[in-house]
Amino acid sequence: MLESFSLTAAAMVMEFIDSALGMMYGTVLSPLLILLGYDVKNVVPTILISQALGGFIASFRHHQLKNANFQAGTVDHRVSVIIIWFGVFACVMGVFLSASISPKILNTYIAVLVMVIGIMILLNKTLIMTSGKIYILGFISAFNKALSGGGFGPLVAGGQLVFKDRSEKGAIGSTDFAEAPICLLSFCLWLLIKGMPPLTLMIPVCLGSMIGGFFGPMALSKIGSKEILKKGLGVLVFIEGLWVIYKVWIR
Numbered sequence: 001m002l003e004s005f006s007l008t009a010a011a012m013v014m015e016f017i018d019s020a021l022g023m024m025y026g027t028v029l030s031p032l033l034i035l036l037g038y039d040v041k042n043v044v045p046t047i048l049i050s051q052a053l054g055g056f057i058a059s060f061r062h063h064q065l066k067n068a069n070f071q072a073g074t075v076d077h078r079v080s081v082i083i084i085w086f087g088v089f090a091c092v093m094g095v096f097l098s099a100s101i102s103p104k105i106l107n108t109y110i111a112v113l114v115m116v117i118g119i120m121i122l123l124n125k126t127l128i129m130t131s132g133k134i135y136i137l138g139f140i141s142a143f144n145k146a147l148s149g150g151g152f153g154p155l156v157a158g159g160q161l162v163f164k165d166r167s168e169k170g171a172i173g174s175t176d177f178a179e180a181p182i183c184l185l186s187f188c189l190w191l192l193i194k195g196m197p198p199l200t201l202m203i204p205v206c207l208g209s210m211i212g213g214f215f216g217p218m219a220l221s222k223i224g225s226k227e228i229l230k231k232g233l234g235v236l237v238f239i240e241g242l243w244v245i246y247k248v249w250i251r
Helices: 002-021 025-035 040-064 075-096 103-122 131-148 152-160 168-194 199-221 226-250
Strands: none
Touching: 002 025, 002 040, 002 168, 002 199, 002 226, 025 040, 025 152, 025 199, 025 226, 040 168, 040 199, 075 131, 075 168, 103 152, 103 226, 131 152, 131 168, 152 168, 152 226, 168 199, 168 226
């Protein structure tokens, strides 16, 4: 009972932060569960399905609270759809290659890329937003998500913020909107290939994620200063990159 409550609380806190700031759920919760003794083959699909459920709820709340606008034709909707469609191919590849590619090499590459994005945000360096650049963001982040359970948010949310005139809250909302179906597809593929994770792990984590996904967007809607939000996200993205480097090479 205590273990289930702890799992629910941990997932709730991490999804609250993730849906408020666009990152940290899988990147932090996945290694935490592994450190607690759970098998990585059960942790990754649990992270995927729980974040899918939390992400669907968070997306609805982002739209409801006007953090983002997902009506057809809007920038938020267009960016999300591009990431979803291109991410589908990446997550299929990630699941099928999970046994043959070195997670250490991939995660190091992701960490360096995330840190570069964080530095660009903090230095206020911007790029012109194009479909091709969004495709690249979606592909790399979805591939890593399917492979390891983390690494999607820092790339997609942080990556969007280096695009000129991209809304900070819209970038976070679009990240949740795109991440949910990609996580769901990745989970289904894991299910077909490697089976169902134990319900004693999956149910509490899913419950916590759904609760966090409901309340996180509300916290984002209360943040008034765009500059503080952007700089804060830049710092968070950079720290996530350092955390991954530590987790891969030092711990």
